[in-house]
Amino acid sequence: MEPMIVTENLGRSFGDIEAVQRLNIEVPQGQVFGFLGPNGAGKTTTVRLLNGVLTPSAGKAWVAGRDIATEGPTIRRLSGVLTETPSLYDALTARENLFFFGDLYGVSEAELPQRVEQTLQEFELEARGDDRVATFSKGMRQRLAIARALLHHPPLLFLDEPTSGLDPAAARLVTGMIARLSRQEGRTVFLCTHNLIEAQRLCDRVGVIDRGALRALGTPQELARQLWQSVSVSIDLRGAPPASVVALLDGHPLVHDHTEENGVIQLEVESEEAIPTVVADLAATGARIYAVTPKEHTLEDIYFRVQAGDAEGMES
Numbered sequence: 001m002e003p004m005i006v007t008e009n010l011g012r013s014f015g016d017i018e019a020v021q022r023l024n025i026e027v028p029q030g031q032v033f034g035f036l037g038p039n040g041a042g043k044t045t046t047v048r049l050l051n052g053v054l055t056p057s058a059g060k061a062w063v064a065g066r067d068i069a070t071e072g073p074t075i076r077r078l079s080g081v082l083t084e085t086p087s088l089y090d091a092l093t094a095r096e097n098l099f100f101f102g103d104l105y106g107v108s109e110a111e112l113p114q115r116v117e118q119t120l121q122e123f124e125l126e127a128r129g130d131d132r133v134a135t136f137s138k139g140m141r142q143r144l145a146i147a148r149a150l151l152h153h154p155p156l157l158f159l160d161e162p163t164s165g166l167d168p169a170a171a172r173l174v175t176g177m178i179a180r181l182s183r184q185e186g187r188t189v190f191l192c193t194h195n196l197i198e199a200q201r202l203c204d205r206v207g208v209i210d211r212g213a214l215r216a217l218g219t220p221q222e223l224a225r226q227l228w229q230s231v232s233v234s235i236d237l238r239g240a241p242p243a244s245v246v247a248l249l250d251g252h253p254l255v256h257d258h259t260e261e262n263g264v265i266q267l268e269v270e271s272e273e274a275i276p277t278v279v280a281d282l283a284a285t286g287a288r289i290y291a292v293t294p295k296e297h298t299l300e301d302i303y304f305r306v307q308a309g310d311a312e313g314m315e316s
């Protein structure tokens with residue numbers, strides 16, 4: 001199956017600023033791709049390029065098989081976009097806004113009324129549907145803006161900071177919706193976010209961008225494997241390890257390091273594959289093992305490790 005998004009050395013400069021440089025990513029259909037990076041990294045610029053709103057100054061990209069440089073209007077019909085500062089008509093009610101944009105995006109007249117009502121309900125806006133958007137809170141506007149991006153049921157969604165400004169309940173509503181759109185409905189989502197916990201929950205793959213350049217790309221598991229030379233695992237013995245266990249760990253070729261605290265051994269082993277071997281060897285010495293827990297690196301660990309690696313790279 002052809003990927004939904006492919007970029008080839010995609011770049012965009014603004015004067016001296018290289019906002020995006022030689023970007024190479026692929027987003028498979030039906031996946032949630034998380035685009036992470038600090039303020040000014042180039043995330044929004046990338047979204048604007050992929051939508052054909054900005055022309056690239058270098059490279060190429062295809063969205064749903066369409067060239068971003070020449071087929072912007074087609075791409076925009078196939079995608080829903082939540083921009084950083086979504087424009088809604090303040091003087092119109094929420095319902096009127098949805099009718100207006102639904103019509104603009106080509107939802108048929110026969111379908112539109114039902115689509116609008118369903119969307120207002122899904123985003124818990126039906127009670128305020130006839131109020132002017134000028135009277136909405138920030139989070140209500142944000143929900144309406146996401147609703148607007150989804151109204152024409154596009155197969156691809158670009159969401160630039162969808163949960164910024166939302167209260168925890170509304171944020172959960174939106175992340176739940178993103179998960180459903182991808183897992184149940186097979187839609188592709190390109191998600192820019194600073195919320196690493198949300199990204200961890202939602203994203204199949206992530207890219208980390210900084211100062212215009214891609215610093216890491218892959219599934220969180222792949223990135224963890226690339227970024228850490230060893231795997232951490234804790235082994236609960238519910239008591240101080242006997243001397244035979246310490247001697248085994250000291251001399252074990254697959255064990256890089258070990259410490260013990262409160263009857264739990266923290267091990268650094270060569271790879272995930274080393275875990276069963278080391279555990280079997282421990283059991284063979286007579287160790288009583290109550291639990292073996294590999295430490296999962298969170299996306300937050302990965303994000304900061306990538307940035308720390310960059311800082312090292314810059315110094316050298």
Ligand SMILES: Nc1ncnc2c1ncn2[C@@H]1O[C@H](COP(=O)(O)OP(=O)(O)OP(=O)(O)O)[C@@H](O)[C@H]1O
Pocket residue numbers: 014017018019037038039040041042043044045046
């Ligand atoms: N229209 C523009 N004119 C000049 N510079 C721009 C323009 N748009 C973006 N830039 C610059 O490009 C760089 C990347 O900006 P971009 O908005 O893509 O970052 P971002 O990753 O979305 O950041 P944030 O997390 O703050 O939203 C920044 O240095 C920004 O100042």
Ligand SMILES: [Mg+2]
Pocket residue numbers: 043044045084160
């Ligand atoms: Mg941005």
